[in-house]
Amino acid sequence: MITRLLVSSLLIAPAPFAVALGQKPIPVDLSREQVNAEPTKFLPMVGSWIVMSEEGKNVVLVDGRAWKRGQPAGGLADNARAIYGAKHEEFIDNVKAFAYFPIAVAKDIDSFENGEISVRFQMIGGTLDRCSGIMFDLKPNGDYLAVRYNGTEDNLVLWTFNNGKRSFVKRGTENVPLELGTWHEIKIAVHGTQLEGYLDGKHLLDYTLKAPVSGKVGLWSKTDSMSEFADFTVTPAAK
């Protein structure tokens, strides 16, 4: 009897993420964005971000050619105010400490806690770095987490950014060289404190976070990287 109950409970309890994913995916729609202008769906905080057309489809380019060390995006104050209102000054101070790392915040995603985030990207270049990533758990004080692919190291890595300090957390289980000018996908899955990272559908990263995530999300890059992003999609878990 006990065995039968155990088996039946296993049958109705599939993998945690499969259970958790129940809500409709929320894609960040770039189709109405103005080409050759800053995106309005992603608010640039650091770096130069611009909407480009790739084979008739709008994508967001982070253009490291315009990157200058320690310089946040020109519209930082306005964009920070747009997402954090009166709390934006602390955010600005912290973001300036991370001005090595271009970020753009998804304007219409209020808070991501559990579920999946995916984005397609293609690396174009960068003399010092070739990075593309997903930023999540962005707090009003500017702290955040990022899972990113680095084309000069061929790896997927989780980083934390706390109080003006970047810290390495965990590297993916294997290096995966990717060619420039080809499209790939990074995906993260979060359930409570459990984080999984995927590159092109391959599960490369597992980590137990210190606390559940709750915050804004967006695009992440590094120094002079040039990368294009498309199909940023948030799929919240069922509450």
Place this chain on the structure above:
Amino acid sequence: MITRQALFASLAVALGAGAAAAQRCAPPDTTAEWFARQREWLSDAKHDWSDNAFRGALIAAAGIDTMRVLPAQFGVQLEGAPRATASDTAMLTRLRSLAAIRGSAWPYRRVVGAAGVRAVWWISQSDTALQRTALHRMMESGGDEALAADVAVLEDRVRLQSGRKQIYGSQLHLVGGRLVPEPIEDSAHVDMRRDAAGLPPLRQAMCVAR
């Protein structure tokens, strides 16, 4: 094996030897921003360095004439390993020793000046392992300490030696008497990458090389 003179023909051309080629096609615009940025970076008159003895040894080993302005990097060179000269040998040994020690004081621009850094770039191309280390050190150090254009050319060399395609189109080879680039990864964006590295468009640079 090719001579250092052939490998760095592009640099010589930059000093004015390419007038005939320039008449046949449009050479790089030396009034453009990339050229000004390189000139600024390469000018030792505007920057200090901390180890003059090391700098002097590097410059002597590489045969750099500090009485002349350091040539700009046009970002095209003949693919192949330059021959190490007798004067290189002692310096190669010293650089290999530095490369072997993680965290060692690498000859960056703040240490040996622009001429010293160019000498490291030059000498390291005689040694496959050393140029990998030099490339990593240059990329880690950032644009203040390493000239992005030199980094780009070195990365192309290292990639080709690893069996990968180049990404800046800087490595050329002769086919039937014509210079053509080795295969380029994502050739559609090659000039965007060259622009980011402070190099002229590939077509213009090829014009100079020819």
